[in-house]
Amino acid sequence: MTKQLAGFVAISLLALPGGSVASEFRELVIRLDHTVEEAPVAISVDGQSGLVAVGRRDELWHYSVISVVQGGVVATGEIPAEVFFYDTGDLMGRGTDTLYFLDQRGVAKLDIMRGTSRNIAEIHSLYNGTTAQGPAVSDFVRDVDGDGVDDILLPQFGGWLLARKVDAGFERFRLDIPARVKVYEDRVSYQPRRPHSGDVDGDGLDDLVFLLDTEFLSFVQRPDRSFPDMGRRDNVGAPLASESQRAQWESDDGQVDQSDLEIEEVELVRDFNADQVPDLLTEKSISKGVFDRRSEYHLYLGQRAADSLIYPGTPDGSIASGGIQFDPLVVDVDGDGLMDIATPSTRLGLARIVSALFSGRIGVDLDVYRMRGDGGYAEDSDYRTRFKVEFDLDTGLMRYPAVIIADMDGDGPAELLVQEDADELTIYPGVGVPELFGKREKTLSLPLPRNGQMVEARDVDDDGRIDLLVRYGPADGAERVGELRILISESAP
Numbered sequence: 229m230t231k232q233l234a235g236f237v238a239i240s241l242l243a244l245p246g247g248s249v250a251s252e253f254r255e256l257v258i259r260l261d262h263t264v265e266e267a268p269v270a271i272s273v274d275g276q277s278g279l280v281a282v283g284r285r286d287e288l289w290h291y292s293v294i295s296v297v298q299g300g301v302v303a304t305g306e307i308p309a310e311v312f313f314y315d316t317g318d319l320m321g322r323g324t325d326t327l328y329f330l331d332q333r334g335v336a337k338l339d340i341m342r343g344t345s346r347n348i349a350e351i352h353s354l355y356n357g358t359t360a361q362g363p364a365v366s367d368f369v370r371d372v373d374g375d376g377v378d379d380i381l382l383p384q385f386g387g388w389l390l391a392r393k394v395d396a397g398f399e400r401f402r403l404d405i406p407a408r409v410k411v412y413e414d415r416v417s418y419q420p421r422r423p424h425s426g427d428v429d430g431d432g433l434d435d436l437v438f439l440l441d442t443e444f445l446s447f448v449q450r451p452d453r454s455f456p457d458m459g460r461r462d463n464v465g466a467p468l469a470s471e472s473q474r475a476q477w478e479s480d481d482g483q484v485d486q487s488d489l490e491i492e493e494v495e496l497v498r499d500f501n502a503d504q505v506p507d508l509l510t511e512k513s514i515s516k517g518v519f520d521r522r523s524e525y526h527l528y529l530g531q532r533a534a535d536s537l538i539y540p541g542t543p544d545g546s547i548a549s550g551g552i553q554f555d556p557l558v559v560d561v562d563g564d565g566l567m568d569i570a571t572p573s574t575r576l577g578l579a580r581i582v583s584a585l586f587s588g589r590i591g592v593d594l595d596v597y598r599m600r601g602d603g604g605y606a607e608d609s610d611y612r613t614r615f616k617v618e619f620d621l622d623t624g625l626m627r628y629p630a631v632i633i634a635d636m637d638g639d640g641p642a643e644l645l646v647q648e649d650a651d652e653l654t655i656y657p658g659v660g661v662p663e664l665f666g667k668r669e670k671t672l673s674l675p676l677p678r679n680g681q682m683v684e685a686r687d688v689d690d691d692g693r694i695d696l697l698v699r700y701g702p703a704d705g706a707e708r709v710g711e712l713r714i715l716i717s718e719s720a721p
Contacts, residue, residue, distance in 0.1 A: 253672070253696070253715040256299045260710040262290045264699045266365050267684055268712070271316045272325040273302055277689045280316060280327055281699075281712065282307065282363065289362045291327065293340050296689045296714065305343035307363055312355045317369030317378040319348070319393050328369050332356055335368075335380055349391055349398050353382040354407075354420060372425070373453040374434050383407070383420030390436070390455060401455045403447050405438050408471070421445075424497035426506030429535040437506075439494055442468045444537065465539040466508055466528045468492055489515040495525065498558060500567040501603050505530040508539055509558070509569075524548040525556055525569065529603050545604040549595040551575035559633055562660050563640025566599040570633055589616045594631060596664060611664045615646065630680030636694045636717075645685070651675050653683075653696075672696075674713060678703045693717040 263283030271278045271293065279294040291314070293303040307314070313330040319337070327338040334351040338344075372379045372390060380391040380398070387405035391398040408419040421438040428435040433449040438459070445459040469491040496509040508528040515521045526543035547553070553573040561568040574592050595609035618627040630653065632645040641658030644665045648654050653672040656665040676683060677700045688695040696715040700708035 254718050255674075256296070256712075256714040256716065258294055258299075258301065258712040258714065260292050260301065260712070261285055261304075262292070263702075263709055264712060265362070267682075267699070268294070268697065269314075269316050269365055270325070270688075271327065273297075275324060278302070279688070279697075279712075280314075282314060282365070283710070284362065293327075294712070296716070303340045303343070305338075305340075308345075311363040313366035313368060314363050315366055315369040319369060319378050319380070321377040321393060329363070330355070330366070330368060330382070349380060351380065351382060351389060351391065352384065353389070354384055354418060372434070372436065373449060373455075375453055381423065385418060388420070388423065388436075388438075392453070399454075402457055403436065403455065404458055405440070405445060410475075424506070426497060426499075427504065428506075428537055430504075430532050437497065439464070439468070441471050446536075448535075460536075462536045462538075464508075465541060466492075466510065466526075466543075467541060468494065468510065489513075492526070495556065496558065498567070500527060500558070500599065501529060502565050503529075505532060506537065509556070510543075511553075522548070522551055523553045523573075525553060525571065527603070527605070544602075545599070547571060547595075547597050547605055549573045549593060549609060551593075557633060559642060560635075560640075561596055561633065561642045561658070561664055562598055563635070563642070563658070566601075568596060568598045569605070570594060570596045572631075589618050591616055596633075598661070598664075610662070613644075613646070627678045628680040630676060630683035632683065632685045634685045634694055636685070638692070647676055647680055647683070672715070674698065674715070675704075675708070677701060677708075688714055689716055 260281060262285035264281045265283045268279035268281040271280045273293060273295045277296045279296065281292045281294065283290065289307040291305055291307055292301050295302045310331045311329045315328050316325045317328065318325050327340060329336045329338065329345060330353065334347055335349040336345040337348045368380060368382050369378050370381060371377065372381055373392060377393055379393065382389050385407065388403040390401040390403060405421050407421065410417045421440065424437040425434050426437055427433065428437060428446045429448055435449050436447040436455065438445045442464055444462045444464055446462065447455050447459045449455055473491055474493065490512065492510050492512040494508055495511045497506050499505060500507040507530050510526045512524045512526055514523065525547040527545035528539040529544045530537045530539055547569055549571060551573045553571045555572060557570040558567050559570065560566065572592050572594050574590060592615055594613050594615065596611040597605040598610045599605060615629050615631065629647040633642050635642045635658065637643065641660040643658045644656040646654050651673055654668055655670050655672065657669045659666045677698065679701060682699045682701065684697045685694050686697060687693060688697055695717050698713040700711050702709055
């Protein structure tokens with residue numbers, strides 16, 4: 229229920245490092261001959277910044293490589309039908325990115341300019357068969373060991389496979405991690421455990437960590453950058469839900485009493501208080517009935533004990549803004565080096581649902597909580613704003629506003645960008661504590677998509693300044709399908 233509602237009122241919340249709120253933008257309008265199904269991924273083009281956009285044309289899938297410097301498409305081609313996922317990275321250690329495909333045979337490297345690909349690693353993953361949805365972006369090419377060269381990390385039926393590039397090919401480590409298995413009358417599903425990265429033993433090297441029931445399964449990186457096949461189990465300490473409790477919460481057979489259910493699961497593993505130790509952000513979902521549900525976020529600060537991590541039995545910080553919270557954004561809003569949390573929420577109740585159905589709108593609160601010096605959060609939020617999600621029951625179309633939090637002027641405090649209407653973004657300057665955001669400073673006028681998640685803030689051209697990347701979907705009209713707008717900041721840093 230929570231995840232369904234989160235999808236219903238999803239918004240775009242993004243946090244990026246420093247840059248510049250541009251007094252002027254240079255706008256690039258890129259029109260492709262295929263749709264743009266997902267957010268374009270970064271890639272290097274002749275050593276300079278670029279993007280890869282993937283989408284459909286005539287039931288076939290295509291990619292387009294865009295040079296931000298040149299302001300246009302430098303290469304395009306068809307993606308083979310058997311491809312499950314794509315990603316960009318540098319597996320060869322040559323200092324330049326390229327495009328990689330994953331299919332049943334393994335990982336293939338694309339020659340962007342020639343449009344040809346070749347298999348570079350025969351790897352059998354969890355993914356097999358065919359997919360009707362087409363290829364999706366996946367972070368299977370990443371620098372796991374921190375040596376500056378990307379590696380391959382993929383789930384298998386018996387765990388995860390890590391492949392490190394060496395001179396002769398790839399050195400492989402099979403990490404024994406059982407998948408979550410759900411048995412149905414007519415099928416069996418395998419859900420791989422999500423990998424987390426962090427320095428578990430304090431030696432300065434990143435380790436791979438998986439949550440297994442209420443335990444950490446840690447694969448500690450050795451000094452030679454190798455990994456063991458078998459992980460070390462440590463009790464998490466925090467009151468996480470067991471596998472059986474999660475199965476009860478996720479049951480959809482109508483036989484589970486929902487009048488008194490609670491479940492707490494890990495949302496994020498990250499260093500929140502800048503002490504170089506991974507912390508845990510959990511989501512606690514509470515049900516007192518079908519129309520009486522709420523959620524809370526709890527923060528558990530990690531501590532090292534010998535060569536392992538321990539977490540307290542009670543949270544160091546809690547956030548309960550009321551109703552159902554979803555899609556938390558972790559970002560240093562006030563510029564003090566500590567991670568703050570911005571969370572949208574909405575109250576679920578029969579009266580509110582009826583009102584939303586009649587009005588075609590549902591209200592969403594955005595609350596910002598600052599981390600205090602002790603690692604906790606105040607009971608009340610430090611900043612609150614409200615926006616509306618509009619929907620049309622006749623057409624099924626919805627309008628999600630874009631809401632962006634990013635340090636766009638590079639001065640430490642983050643700015644707040646809010647979509648006011650169909651063609652206007654308002655920028656509220658970051659002013660630090662106690663107000664966090666100042667009064668309206670300026671507006672940006674441009675055609676905005678119905679889905680605010682299609683508006684992103686990121687440093688597109690790698691110049692240290694934050695830019696805006698806008699894409700469109702079918703709901704925005706046929707003339708906008710395949711269009712990308714890139715607003716490049718040209719202000720002085």
